[in-house]
Amino acid sequence: MTPQVPTPAYRRLSVEERRGQLLDAALALFAHRSPEEVSLDDVAEHAGVSRPLVYRYFPGGKQQLYEAALRSAADELRLCFDEPREGPLLVRLTRALDRYLAFVDEHDTGFSALLRGGSVAETSRTSAIVDGVRRAAAEHIMNHLDVNDPGPRLRMTIRMWITAVEASSLIWLDEEKQPPLEEMRDWLVEQFVAVLSVTGRRDPQTGALVEAFAADV
Template identity: 80%
Template sequence: MTPSATPAYRRLSVEERRSQLLDAALGLFAHRAPEDVSLDDVAEAAGVSRPLVYRYFPGGKQQLYEAALRSAAEELQQCFDEAREGPLLPRLSRALDRYLAFVDQHDAGFSALLQGGSVVETSRTTAIVDGVRRSAAEHIYQHLGITGAGPRLRMTVRMWITAVEAASLIWLDEDKQPPAGELRDWLVDQFVAVLTVTAARDPQTAALVGALAEDGRD
C-alpha cells in the first residue's frame, strides 16, 4: 500500500491525521495491554502504512502510547466537568457515572495503566495519571467550595480517589458487577462515610459534613 493508492492520505491535515492515529491507538489500547499492541496493529486499524505511523510518532510505540494516554487523560478529566449548581452529592453521582462509563469503554487499557508493571510505563506515564488524580481532587474541592484544604481533608479525598480507582479495577475484573449505578451509589456513600470519620478529627471536614447534611435537606 503506497500513499498514492489511498487518496485519503492527502486529504487529512497533519492534526487530523495525528488525531486519527491516536483514535486508532486508543481503540487498541482500550482492549489489550499496551505490550500486546504493535505499530503494525495501529497502522492496520487506521488503514494506513506503518511508515506513516512512524512519521507521526518517530519515537515508536512508546511515543504513540504516551500521546494516546495524554489524549485519554484529557477525555477522562472532562468526565469531572459538572455545573456548580444543585445539591452536591447528585453532582458527584453524575461525575462518577461519566467516570464509570469511561472505565467501561477503556477496559483493558485502563487496567494495564493503573496496575503498573507495563513495559511502556515510565515516570512520564505515571505523571500523566497523577495529573488526572490531582484534577479529580481539585474538582471535588471546587464543588465543596473549599479553597485551602487542610491535610486531613486532603488525605481523606486522596484516599477516596485511590479507593475509587481500586474499585474500578476490581469491577473490570469481576465482569462489571455490581451494575455501574449500584457501584456509583456505593462509592458516594463511602465518600460521605470517610468524610464523617475525618470530621471527628478535623473542624474543616466537620463543617463540610454539616453542610452536606444541610444540602441533602434542600
C-alpha cells in the same frame, strides 16, 4: 448525473486530523489490550494507513504513540470531572461518577493495564500523566466543596477516596463489571460521605462540610 469520484486509498487529511486519526486508532487498541500486545503494525492497520506514515507522525515509535494516547485519554477523563457548580453536591458527584464509570467501562483493558503498573510502557512520564488526573480530580472536588485551603486531614481523606475509587474500578473490571454501574456509582457516593464523616469527627473543617451535605439534599 455527476460522475462518482472514487475514494482515494489515503483520504487527504490535515496534519492535525491525521494525528487525531492515529491517536484514535491507538486509543481503541490500547483500551482493550495491554501495551505489550499492541504493535505499530496493528495501529497502522486499524487506522488504514501504512506503518511508515505512523512513524512519520510518531518517530519515537510505540512508546511515543502510547504516551500520546495516554495523554489524550487523560484529557478525556478530566472532562468527566467537569460538572457545573449547580444543585446539591452529592448529585453533582453522582453525575461525575457516572461519566467516570462509563469511561472505565469503555476503556477497560487499557485502564487496568495502566493502573496496575508493571507494564514495559510505564515510565515516570506515564506515571506523571496518571498523577495529573488524580490531582485534577482532587482539585475539582475541593472546588465543588468550596474549600480554598484544605487542611492535611481533609486533603488526605479526599486523596484516599480517589484512590479507593480507582481500586474499586479495577476490581469491578475483574469481577466482570458487577455490581451494575448504577449500584457502583451510588455505593461510591455513599463511601465518600462515610470516609469524610470519619475524618469530620476529628477535624472541624471536614466536620463542617459533612454537616453541609446533610443539609443540602
